Amino acid sequence: MTEQGAAADDTGTPDTATRGTATPGTGTHAPAGTDRATxxxxxxxxxxxxxxxxxxxxxxxxxxxxxxxxKWRGRVSTAKADAVRTAARELGYRPNLAARSLRLGRTRTALLVVPALTTEFFARVYTGAARIAADTGFGLVLYPSPEGIGPARDPFDSARATLDGVIASSMAADALTALYGEGLPLVMLDSDPHSTPAAATVNLDIAHGARLAAHHLLDLGHRRLTHLAAAVDSWTFHLRARALADTVAAVSGATLAVQAAPLSVDAGLHAAHAALTAPGPRPTALVCDDDLLAAGACKAARRLGLRVPEDVSVTGFDDLALATAVEPELTTVRLPAEEFGAAGMRALIDVLAGRPPAAPTTLPVELVTRGSTAPPPAEPRP
Amino acid sequence: MTEQGAAADDTGTPDTATRGTATPGTGTHAPAGTDRATxxxxxxxxxxxxxxxxxxxxxxxxxxxxxxxxKWRGRVSTAKADAVRTAARELGYRPNLAARSLRLGRTRTALLVVPALTTEFFARVYTGAARIAADTGFGLVLYPSPEGIGPARDPFDSARATLDGVIASSMAADALTALYGEGLPLVMLDSDPHSTPAAATVNLDIAHGARLAAHHLLDLGHRRLTHLAAAVDSWTFHLRARALADTVAAVSGATLAVQAAPLSVDAGLHAAHAALTAPGPRPTALVCDDDLLAAGACKAARRLGLRVPEDVSVTGFDDLALATAVEPELTTVRLPAEEFGAAGMRALIDVLAGRPPAAPTTLPVELVTRGSTAPPPAEPRP
DNA sequence: ACGTTTCAGTGTTACGTATAACGTGACCCG
DNA sequence: CGGGTCACGTTATACGTAACACTGAAACGT
Structure with a gap:
């Protein structure tokens, strides 16, 4: 699979292999196989x-x-301290991090465990965490999911030796079993505070977001809702399901069906198709666990000849770039992804510094009302 | 671990500090509350x-x-070697990477420089690179763009001490100036092989992709095209522009206008609006530098009362998740993002191993034909 | 004048690993 | 039978940093 680019050679690439590269002293005569020496x-x-x-x-x-x-206050004279600093600057001194880590037993490096990075949401979580890591001189390395990374060695083999702490999304709970008991300080993102033994926890106010979405639709007059639920066994999705069900149940006459689907546009399309063609009265609103599902739901509705939002309303979750790319733009619950990651990193730094971790943080979410929701169509009176 | 209180040795120091060990100066009378110590x-x-x-x-x-x-062939007996291995396994030995790095002067860690990670494309590039890094025992750290990361220190301050090599997207060229001359092995992704002094280069066959898109539209009968060009000064976008212009110019009677825009849905919307309402005959096809622009272009068209693809065709670039989320689904040039990153990492590993880097690789791209392109509307004959 | 504290530093050590340099016997060959 | 090679290991560093232990002075209090 290495030589891939043989196809489509119409580019007219310079075929001359004479590469004027640097690489001095490449022995031209001796193939030499593999030089053992570096x-x-x-x-x-x-x-x-x-x-x-x-x-x-x-x-x-x-x-x-x-x-x-x-650490020189009262240990080194100001004059010599200045001399040291200018000398360091002029020589371009950079401390050797390996030596420092060896000496201190700390690495100032943290691991972020996420289910998948191609998800825009977690890319943003990473960005937020990396920003404050960089600001505090920390490194941040990524472990982007077991299935994404291929059949590698246990990525935590070297973790104990290389990492100071871990920030983990509860959606990557399977990977966490490998960590459990490793004795590494652990900050959980969006996890049940009662179930996970973490040094600190940072949550999004997911339940509130779900309630906002439900109330929005109920206020518009919808009474038959279907929840396009993520087929993922994770705390945050359980929360959404429960909050949704509770809110809907509180309004008399309203019903909530559930249709599960993996998190993708295509899965959303199929699940929405199933929900909209199920026997019985058709739902007038689809509450989706993320924007990809919502985008798929919109496609399904249109393929059934239904207009969004006139015939069926759709809400999403996350507020990805996709939410404003589709038409109509999605009404969705905006999650502060960057701030989420940043708060996680800050909590970890607190833990590592021995400061008592701040009380479990819950970050606020907000409903962004756009074009994919409207009052339900007039009910045909029998 | 010397016996501290054994006897008064030559120093003859009195017992002023009998407990010279941990926690100096713990006043016995103080309730001690929170220890300042770690x-x-x-x-x-x-x-x-x-x-x-x-x-x-x-x-x-x-x-x-x-x-x-x-490295024990002929140096250690098989029996003892086995004993060592089982002992290591039973004790759960993990080599200390900091010590190894200090000794070896190498870290087995590479840096990936990308313009922004929230871009799905580069998230996928990272995923591909990380996969093969993990498979070969390398670490991969990210430097997700100057503007994204905030006012951090020069991220390359510690680079020389911490990194073995760098993989960089040409779109992050500004960051590269900081690297230039640092003496770190550098693999460039999608860069002009004549301008950048890299140890190796991996390219996508961008020009071919642009030609494919142009030919597709020209073959459908389009003669008035507008290029929604990324307002980014980068090799890959220059390539697209030139290849597009050349291909269109080769077909008599065909014209290519250009409209620049930053890479976002919103920018695409505005640029497309400008292109579609410009004086003179309206373009019948919009060739966009990426899928976000294309999605924005579709929105603009519809807001002007134009149907996609009946009245105006749109093509994208990248084949992001978004491409199939919008309606109609986008005809787009699929770039093998994961393989792109993986090839970059492989090239870097070759360079670090002293192997001559494989000839500059060019990865093939492919046109994915979906619903956003169709023959142009019948020309009103004056 | 004398002990004591503070200032301003230096010498030394250890972190854990990889490897060069250095022995051992045992065996082989002339 | 002596020297040379081989198989099998061990000792002894060195990597670059941070921090502990120590040392002259000078300042200070009485």
Whole structure:
């Protein structure tokens, strides 16, 4: 599968193999097979160590460490401290993170476990977490789901040695079993606080979002709703289902059916088709667990000759870019994805610093009303 | 672990600080409330080192390193090698990556530089690269764009010390200036092979994709096309523009206008509106630089009372999830995003291993014909 | 004048790994 | 039978950093 690009060679690529690359000293005559010695790809970097800085500044290495570590108050004179700092700057000194990690036993690196990164939602969660990680000098590495990553080794093999802590989405709960008991500080995103032994928890106010969506539709006059539910066994989706059911049940005469589907446009299409063609009175509103399902639902409705929102209303969840790309634009529950990730990272940093983690945070969500919802069609009176 | 209170040795220091060990200065009278010292969140992990394995297996630490590093042929007996391996397994030994990196001067970690991760395309690129990184025991860290990451320090401050190599999208060219000259092996994704000094290059056959889209529309009979061009100064978009212009120019009587827009649904909407309402004969086809622009273009067309594809055809680029979420589904150029990232990672690993990088790869693209393109409306004959 | 505290530093060590350098016997060959 | 090779290991570093333990002075209080 390596040589893939043989097809479509009409590009007229320069076929001359004479590549004027750098790579000096490639032995042209000797094939040599594989050089056992490291072939010196690009190791011309004269590494600058703290000892070099010390020599340049006329102090000891220990003083350099003190000054650069900002622990020199009353230990090093201001003059020498300045000398150290200018020397470090002029030499372009960068501390060797491997050595520091070895010494300190900490790596300032965290792991973010998400079910899948291609999901725009989790890409945004990552972005938010990475932003504040970068601001605080942390690294953030990703573990984007067991099925996405292929048959790799246990990704936590090296975790204990490499990571200071973990932030995990409850949607990746299967991966968590591998972590459990590893003794790593763990921050959970959107998980049942009673079931998971986490050092801290950050939640989105999912139940409130579901209630907002339900109330919106009920207020418009809808009485027959169907919940296009994610076929994912996860806390956040259980919450949505329950909040939806409770809200609908509170309004007399309203019913809530449920149709499960994996999280994709296509699955949404099929599930909505099933819901809209099921025997009995047709639902007038479809409440979907995310925007992909909602987009699929809109397609299904139109294929059945139904107009959105005149004949059937649709709501989504997440407010992805997709929500405004489809027509009509989706009424959806906006989740603060970046802030979600950022809050998770902040909580982890607190835990690592030994600060008592802030009380379990719950981030507010909001209903964005767009064109995919409207009052139900006039009921045919029998 | 010296016996502290044994006797007054040569120093003759009085017992002013008899407990020179942990927690200095804990006043016995103080209730102590919250210890300022590290609060010991979860540090009960009894780290297993190669020395522990050595002791358990009855060999020296060096032998453990040899065996586990698979360099023991003719140096250690099979029996002892087995003993080492079982001891390592039973103790749950995990090599300390920080120590290894310090010793070796390599980290087995690469950096992927992308313009933005929220873009589904680059999320997929990352996924592909991460998959093969995991398979080969590499780490992969992300640098998701200067504007996305906030006012962090130069992310390459620690790069030289932490990274073995870099994979960079040409769309993040501004970030590359910081890298240039750092001496890190660099693999470029989709860049002009003549302009960038990279150790290896992996390209998508973008020009071919653009030609496919243009030919598709020209074959359907379109003669007035407008290119909704990304307002991004990047090699890949220059390529699209040129290939499009060349292909259209080759068909007599066909014209190509250009309308620039940032890469978003909204920008596509506005740009398409401008293109469709510009003075002169209306274009019958809009060729968009990505699917977001195409989705916006569809919205603009419909708001002007034009049907897609009957009145105006639209093509996209990338084949994102969005392409099948909108209606009509988008005719688009599918780019093998995961394979793109994977090829980049493979190339970098080759470079790092000292193997001559495979010839500049060009990955094939393909046109996916869906519902957003059709023959142009019958021309009103004056 | 004398102990004591503070200032301003330096010497040294350990973190855990990989490998070069250094022995051992045992065996083989001339 | 002596030297040389081989098979099998061990000892001893070095990587770069942070922090502990210590040391001269100078300042300070009485």
């Amino acid at each position: 072939h010196q790809a690009a190791a011309d970097a004269p590494r600058v160590t703290s000892k070099d800085v010390a020599r340049a500044a006329g102090v000891s290495q220990a003083a350099v460490s003190l000054v650069l570590g900002d | 609060h010991q969140a979860a540090a009960d992990a009894p780290r297993v080192t190669s020395k522990d394995v050595a002791r358990a297996a009855g060999v020296s630490q060096a032998a453990v390193s040899l065996v586990l590093g698979d």
